[in-house]
Amino acid sequence: MSxxxxxxxxxxxxxxxxxxxxxxxxxxxxxNFPLSTQDYDVGGCAIDNHGEALPASTVKGCxxxxxxxxxxxxxxxxxxxxxxxxxxxxxxxxxxxxxELFCNMRPATLQPALASLSTLRSDIASSGFDVLVMxxxxxxxxxxxxxxxxxxxxxxxxxxxxxxxxxxxxxxxRLAFQAAQKRNNKVTSVDKANVLATSILWREVxxxxxxxxxxxxxxxxxVDNAAMQLVxxxxxxxxxxxxxxxxxxxxxxxxxxxxxxxxxxSASLNSSGFGMYEPAGGSAPxxxxxxxANPIAQILSAALMLRYSLNQGxxxxxxxxxxxxxxxxxxxxxxLLPAEQKHLAKRTAEVGDFICQAI
Amino acid sequence: MSxxxxxxxxxxxxxxxxxxxxxxxxxxxxxNFPLSTQDYDVGGCAIDNHGEALPASTVKGCxxxxxxxxxxxxxxxxxxxxxxxxxxxxxxxxxxxxxELFCNMRPATLQPALASLSTLRSDIASSGFDVLVMxxxxxxxxxxxxxxxxxxxxxxxxxxxxxxxxxxxxxxxRLAFQAAQKRNNKVTSVDKANVLATSILWREVxxxxxxxxxxxxxxxxxVDNAAMQLVxxxxxxxxxxxxxxxxxxxxxxxxxxxxxxxxxxSASLNSSGFGMYEPAGGSAPxxxxxxxANPIAQILSAALMLRYSLNQGxxxxxxxxxxxxxxxxxxxxxxLLPAEQKHLAKRTAEVGDFICQAI
Ligand SMILES: CC(C)[C@H](C(=O)O)[C@@H](O)C(=O)O
Ligand SMILES: CC(C)[C@H](C(=O)O)[C@@H](O)C(=O)O
Numbered sequence: 001m002s003x004x005x006x007x008x009x010x011x012x013x014x015x016x017x018x019x020x021x022x023x024x025x026x027x028x029x030x031x032n033f034p035l036s037t038q039d040y041d042v043g044g045c046a047i048d049n050h051g052e053a054l055p056a057s058t059v060k061g062c063x064x065x066x067x068x069x070x071x072x073x074x075x076x077x078x079x080x081x082x083x084x085x086x087x088x089x090x091x092x093x094x095x096x097x098x099x100e101l102f103c104n105m106r107p108a109t110l111q112p113a114l115a116s117l118s119t120l121r122s123d124i125a126s127s128g129f130d131v132l133v134m135x136x137x138x139x140x141x142x143x144x145x146x147x148x149x150x151x152x153x154x155x156x157x158x159x160x161x162x163x164x165x166x167x168x169x170x171x172x173x174r175l176a177f178q179a180a181q182k183r184n185n186k187v188t189s190v191d192k193a194n195v196l197a198t199s200i201l202w203r204e205v206x207x208x209x210x211x212x213x214x215x216x217x218x219x220x221x222x223v224d225n226a227a228m229q230l231v232x233x234x235x236x237x238x239x240x241x242x243x244x245x246x247x248x249x250x251x252x253x254x255x256x257x258x259x260x261x262x263x264x265x266s267a268s269l270n271s272s273g274f275g276m277y278e279p280a281g282g283s284a285p286x287x288x289x290x291x292x293a294n295p296i297a298q299i300l301s302a303a304l305m306l307r308y309s310l311n312q313g314x315x316x317x318x319x320x321x322x323x324x325x326x327x328x329x330x331x332x333x334x335x336l337l338p339a340e341q342k343h344l345a346k347r348t349a350e351v352g353d354f355i356c357q358a359i
Numbered sequence: 360m361s362x363x364x365x366x367x368x369x370x371x372x373x374x375x376x377x378x379x380x381x382x383x384x385x386x387x388x389x390x391n392f393p394l395s396t397q398d399y400d401v402g403g404c405a406i407d408n409h410g411e412a413l414p415a416s417t418v419k420g421c422x423x424x425x426x427x428x429x430x431x432x433x434x435x436x437x438x439x440x441x442x443x444x445x446x447x448x449x450x451x452x453x454x455x456x457x458x459e460l461f462c463n464m465r466p467a468t469l470q471p472a473l474a475s476l477s478t479l480r481s482d483i484a485s486s487g488f489d490v491l492v493m494x495x496x497x498x499x500x501x502x503x504x505x506x507x508x509x510x511x512x513x514x515x516x517x518x519x520x521x522x523x524x525x526x527x528x529x530x531x532x533r534l535a536f537q538a539a540q541k542r543n544n545k546v547t548s549v550d551k552a553n554v555l556a557t558s559i560l561w562r563e564v565x566x567x568x569x570x571x572x573x574x575x576x577x578x579x580x581x582v583d584n585a586a587m588q589l590v591x592x593x594x595x596x597x598x599x600x601x602x603x604x605x606x607x608x609x610x611x612x613x614x615x616x617x618x619x620x621x622x623x624x625s626a627s628l629n630s631s632g633f634g635m636y637e638p639a640g641g642s643a644p645x646x647x648x649x650x651x652a653n654p655i656a657q658i659l660s661a662a663l664m665l666r667y668s669l670n671q672g673x674x675x676x677x678x679x680x681x682x683x684x685x686x687x688x689x690x691x692x693x694x695l696l697p698a699e700q701k702h703l704a705k706r707t708a709e710v711g712d713f714i715c716q717a718i
Pocket of ligand 1 (some may be wrong): 088089092095250553554583
């Protein structure tokens, strides 16, 4: 029996999670494998109910599960908490650190058929793109020590430490090359080696790892250039291998230029295959509770979970095929429709139901 | 007599600098002020001639001048040098550090008339935008110490220090608010305060400074969100106040989405008004030596120099008006023309000559 910790969170989290649960039940039924789910509080609602964004009971529940399906956290209610108590930060960094989820995969795909959604110029978007951002998620300036304040008065400073070891770079680089082998055999490694000592080591180790994957083409780009290239011609990329901080920025650019953030899943894995799966978008408090949010990112996150942590590849394929069918047949929430077609929008539950039936 | 240190550099640097010099001579003549220029080697050509990208003789020449007009540096010939010897890094970081050029201004403007050049979707680009990136240029992880390597074998790490003092944040923030007062009264401060101690202090000091500018609206954005917003709706921004590293990335996105990098000047100033002025684009070795590069970014950099370091505002205005005339009348290099009109392109010198005549 596989067991899943469900952390729906805040905003649209609970309503899109509802659909993902329905879809999980549908594939468990069809492919005949036992699956149990257990809900836990996280984020703002956990602050309200337990006084902290990531309560010990939630962490314990996740430890006992085979995978975590995460919704989204945060909202205006908790916005005035001090930075270190923000729900996003506490929940995400806490879970990433605790479970050592070093490998974050953020696929961003633009189908030529949906090119008009992209924020890029039509001749650029029309060719579509398929970029996988492989972001290192437990190192870099996020977790590097020391971090804090020193000095007095106007000389007082805030400081952080960017740091990567060879070992940390090597393990994420290997996974990026392996991912590229199953895709278009190209890795673009992102750094700022013209300024950062951390990046010089990053580039050195990535070059070493590349020797073991002679079939994969490797290029190195400075982060500023990578950001520019993404908004000039995203189709030039296959796998983008990024340190934590640069991956944060570049994966968000990738998400935005698909024009359909509500469709993008992500996976964060550790070395034993345990993982946390979550949509790329946020908690979207402005539309929460109305039943109009796009559940596809959450549903595709469940598919990634089945594939990477629960070894149910066929079920994952079935979900992805059903989602493709919904898109093909125009079973779309409002975010995927141009202004003049918004009246044709389906509700969150209608999209979930269609996908369940298609399975 | 104002004296200018000319550092043309590599690639297209010398040929676009040639036009800037002609334009400077034209305004000096018309507005009747004495101006002398002196050339110095920098970048790759300085490595070739003197063994280093920023020779002491060049620094000395700059010290004796009232301002530096910089072209661009780097190219394939020097690409295989170790990261710490790269011409871009050595020349730029060396000059920024030596002259404490902490205030980098990178204006990025898209005129609605040139909207089709933007890489953004036409309905987004059609409203145009006018963003000024105010980037702190002598602090942050660029110059923070310690920086280096430690440990052995697979535990060996590379590390860098991100650090800002209140004083450093305050001086750039003040200039950003003052710039906003002359523009559209809005400052967007960029940080990553949900992760970085440096950013928490950054946000604190920016909030303090804001009190002295009650007429300017202030918002804070996380860098990942700022990058997304730039490719979704750049028109929402006026002044973007950025720490060094985030400013590097965001200013390049801004430049790219104008679609006309060859037209963007920049200024890097210290607290006494001394400054270095350079185009946003690079040395473009692929088109160097052909006489087809766009000289406008270099010419507009000269205009900023006249305004900010040489107190010749009228001459700067005259240059900018002449450039606008060239654009209006279609006196354009190939980079500004759509594919089917490339045959109408003017050469570098023709654009320079037109601007001189229009002055
Ligand atoms: C909320 C924040 C700490 C987080 C990050 O920076 O990693 C988020 O932006 C993300 O990308 O998942
Ligand atoms: C060449 C490099 C050191 C430099 C920087 O990162 O500042 C460049 O990208 C820039 O933006 O001027």
